[in-house]
Amino acid sequence: xxxxxxxxxxxxxxxxxxxxxxxxxxxxxxxxxxxxxxxxxxxxxxxxxxxxxxxxxxxxxxxxxxxxxxxxxxxxxxxxxxxxxxxxxxxxxxxxxxxxxxxxxxxxxxxxxxxxxxxxxxxxxxxxxxxxxxxxxxxxxxxxxxxxxxxxxxxxxxxxxxxxxxxxxxxxxxxxxxxxxxxxxxxxxxxxxxxxxxxxxxxxxxxxxxxxxxxxxxxxxxxxxxx
Ligand code: HEM
Ligand code: HEM
Numbered sequence: 001x002x003x004x005x006x007x008x009x010x011x012x013x014x015x016x017x018x019x020x021x022x023x024x025x026x027x028x029x030x031x032x033x034x035x036x037x038x039x040x041x042x043x044x045x046x047x048x049x050x051x052x053x054x055x056x057x058x059x060x061x062x063x064x065x066x067x068x069x070x071x072x073x074x075x076x077x078x079x080x081x082x083x084x085x086x087x088x089x090x091x092x093x094x095x096x097x098x099x100x101x102x103x104x105x106x107x108x109x110x111x112x113x114x115x116x117x118x119x120x121x122x123x124x125x126x127x128x129x130x131x132x133x134x135x136x137x138x139x140x141x142x143x144x145x146x147x148x149x150x151x152x153x154x155x156x157x158x159x160x161x162x163x164x165x166x167x168x169x170x171x172x173x174x175x176x177x178x179x180x181x182x183x184x185x186x187x188x189x190x191x192x193x194x195x196x197x198x199x200x201x202x203x204x205x206x207x208x209x210x211x212x213x214x215x216x217x218x219x220x221x222x223x224x225x226x227x
Contacts, residue, residue: 014192077103
């Protein structure tokens with residue numbers, strides 16, 4: 001029997017994952033294959049815009065981790081090493097949100113996404129396309145970040161595979177309705193314990209993050225003059 005969030009009306013419950021967290025998640029699922037495909041096809045203009053969208057989304061999600069709905073906040077799912085170990089040994093029952101181990105994997109995924117998209121800003125295909133900040137750093141740093149961009153995608157792929165294996169294990173072996181909750185916001189046994197953030201906060205935050213990113217992009221130095 002799912003625990004109700006409202007003692008007056010036992011049939012009501014709060015969503016576990018608010019709509020911004022779900023929209024963030026499923027946008028990533030769409031954008032990552034698109035980033036890979038556009039790079040493979042050499043469609044660098046499109047690749048660039050897909051990458052910018054990932055940067056805005058991840059920065060949004062990081063801010064949402066501080067001001068968003070209760071279960072989307074970092075303090076809800078980032079626990080100390082003791083709790084993580086106890087969870088792995090089966091001595092801690094997880095709450096409805098990310099479990100103590102999964103919580104850290106979310107942070108790793110977000111960091112890898114930011115490193116991947118961020119390093120792209122300094123990258124070049126050495127033919128027609130330069131990332132906007134290519135000329136903001138030395139040649140050595142460019143080479144280093146180019147290597148980070150090339151290898152980072154493998155690290156990301158490993159993490160995504162682990163993520164999918166973990167989700168499948170909980171979904172099918174432990175019969176937890178994780179995917180349903182990530183689609184609909186809530187599912188049996190996956191209800192939120194507190195009211196979500198007001199609906200208007202996410203568009204406001206997204207607009208602010210996009211504005212800051214746009215401003216930062218305008219600060220990119222032009223290519224050096226050849227003559
Ligand atoms: C490009 C591939 C993917 C990436 C980068 C990714 C990334 C993430 C991230 C960052 C979160 C944390 C959500 C948050 O708190 O903001 C998450 C959670 C989750 N993802 Fe994915 N995901 C991917 C693909 C998928 C797919 C294909 C599925 C299912 C079919 C899935 C199912 C889930 C579920 C169920 C959760 C919630 C886990 C929980 O309850 O702790 N993900 N994913
Ligand atoms: C999460 C977002 C991103 C992903 C997953 C991604 C993924 C990739 C992949 C798989 C490649 C091919 C690597 C190779 O063949 O060595 C690539 C190349 C490239 N990416 Fe990205 N990228 C992202 C964001 C960006 C951004 C934001 C920019 C710049 C605005 C960018 C610029 C480039 C450039 C210039 C190349 C060509 C490198 C070359 O030809 O050596 N990427 N990216």
